[in-house]
Amino acid sequence: MKEESKTYLATEKVERLMGKYALPCIISLLVGALYNIVDQVFIANADYPGSFGNAANTVAFPLTVIALAIAVMIGDGCLISQYKN
Numbered sequence: 001m002k003e004e005s006k007t008y009l010a011t012e013k014v015e016r017l018m019g020k021y022a023l024p025c026i027i028s029l030l031v032g033a034l035y036n037i038v039d040q041v042f043i044a045n046a047d048y049p050g051s052f053g054n055a056a057n058t059v060a061f062p063l064t065v066i067a068l069a070i071a072v073m074i075g076d077g078c079l080i081s082q083y084k085n
Contacts, residue, residue, distance in 0.1 A: 025072075032065075032068070036057070036061050039057055040054060040057060043057055
């Protein structure tokens with residue numbers, strides 16, 4: 001690995017880093033929210049689960065978001081700690 005790539009996050013302008021790393025994160029969060037909306041529509045139109053399926057999805061979605069938040073926190077923390085050394 002080149003020396004310049006190890007210090008990229010420390011030396012690059014914040015605006016450029018935000019533009020480079022924030023946009024994919026925003027898109028992935030929007031896709032996750034869209035997935036939940038589409039899932040709710042399909043469950044509501046199904047004959048069998050009906051409102052119980054919507055209730056289960058409503059309970060499970062925040063748990064999924066919490067798990068995603070923990071995963072991103074650990075993943076981003078590992079990335080940043082790599083560049084601090």
